[in-house]
Amino acid sequence: MSGPKTLFDKIWEKHLVDVQDDGTCLLYIDRHIIHEITSAQAFDGLRESGRKPRRPQSTLMVADHNVPTSDRTLPIENEESRIQIELLEKNAKDFDLPFIDFREIRQGIVHVVGPEQGFTLPGCTLVCGDSHTSTHGALGALAFGIGTSEVEHVLATQTLIQKPLKNMRITVNGILPDGLTAKDMILAIIGKIGTAGGTGHVIEFAGPAIEALSIEGRMTVCNMTIEAGARAGLVAPDQKTFDYVMGRPMAPKGGQWEHAVELWKQLPSDEGAVYETEVTLDVTDIEPQVTWGTNPEMVLPISGSVPDPEKEQDQGRRDLYERALKYMGLEANTRLTDIHVDKVFIGSCTNSRIEDMRAAAQIAKGRKVADSVYAMVVPGSGLIKEQAEEEGLDKIFIEAGFDWREPGCSMCLGMNGDMLQPGERSASTSNRNFEGRQGPGGRTHLVSPAMAAAAAINGHLSDVREFI
Amino acid sequence: MDKFDKLDGVAAPMPMINCDTDRIIPARFLKTIKKTGLGKNLFNDVRYNEDGSEKPDFVLNKEPYRDAKFLVTGENFGCGSSREHAPWALLDFGIRCVIAPSFADIFFNNSSKNGVLLITLPQVEIDKLMDDAEKGANARIAVDLESQQITRPDGETISFEIDAFKKQCLLNGLDDIGLTEQKGEKITSYESARDLAEPWL
């Protein structure tokens, strides 16, 4: 292909090992992150076939989904969880792969640890058996989630069989209003294009509002591209990206650093590059966003009210909305700020980085969590937890009545015992509000960290702008 | 993986859109370290009451759908988490073919790698098959992958498209890894060039 290229085209073409006549591509994979939930069966496969990892140094293993967020010096109570976590360690040893123990300070959610350790680099291909691998695209890496068979395939061959993806660009203009964050931005985008809007595409986020975001904010945006149906999200690397990566433990050093940056500077899309789909959005007038239903496109500004299915023209949509309201235990036309919450979860690979901790702490400072609410803060990694504690954020949270936990996925997916009980309602900074996602019968409202803290304090969904 | 050439049986109608993988197999069942045994928890939270008893209204709890081999469903099936436990659970239950207007990307890949055939058809065809599926035991449908055709109970046939590479893999039960290993030399030369150009990777 000649002519102007997109960021995605450049990374893709550079990693092609082979292209078959029918267009099937063999793509080289630079970085592979492995966690406990989607890997055991892949290692079994390797054992059965007598295969070995092709390039162990391109791999990083860490447990996150199923780890307890309570005292790590105690044994893991749940037998199945313990077996799964121990098996990850055994597989790392048996196959001689780089591994972070779950009791180490570097442990955390895979999508927080990768960038934090400098394992994720601009222009690289990165995969993980987890859909939110899209997060790493914030650094200009082509990063996507894969299944367990593919985990085995990457381990054995350091490649993946892929079909080309389509290019989509979402240009975000304007300036985010005070009190609003990257989370509000991506929720508004999903509200606009829908949960299938990005299917078959890689979405490049561009425009002044994206450039203005910190790397953490860009990660929040790319994280939820998967909720827009896309395979991956991308932001062109810029000086902020290089500053973020520089000096991280696994990042290139010395003369190699200069050389790497030179290559990375060539990554941004060329002038005139063509995208199959283009979307433009202005965030200057958006409000804090909150989901009311059971998928992330069921999202509204906080000043809104629960939709009335009767007003929907389309029968399919009417049924969908009715079902969602029934599951969520909501009446049509209820003002969103009148919805009470039982639990508040601040954490997940969407919103558990230091900036998220700071934003929530700013709202929590000097205030108290409502008596009717249980609120928890789960940092994305041990290093973030440590930094937050150095900044005194833990004290702010604890004084306000939040539970300050050990890092992991936690109530994002309700697997490790941190979960909603049937009928309970949460304000959550995670990324999925599907039925049962945070526990069977649990009801989830997705919000930003500051909005979650505001809901914890008021005991109901609230407009964070009243706090600032 | 098992080969897939022909299949006939009952199809379970599940007319819902955006069915996500959390619904297909909720996260708390992902503590398993095996691929098998997940069928009993397929659609767990919509299939069982809290006390573990079956919800009589749920399609897979009704005869003849307890033995369904097909699922006919709505748009964007399999969205959400990348868990391969979703196709493993379908397979373990006995469902080897899902027919829908569209599928989520990762689920699509995961399924064919486990010998589950996903067929994408326009909504009008889905509507017909949904009607057939509603008819239960007397309305078996059949699929022939080689000729890319579905036969409805009344004998009408519907053709479908499938990627040629995926078709060959399914028909022959081919393991992707084995195929890729045949390109080992290309991978090695790619790696040598890259080690020179970007030694930090």
Ligand code: SF4
């Ligand atoms: S925090 Fe949630 S979304 Fe992120 S990797 Fe963990 S379970 Fe998945």
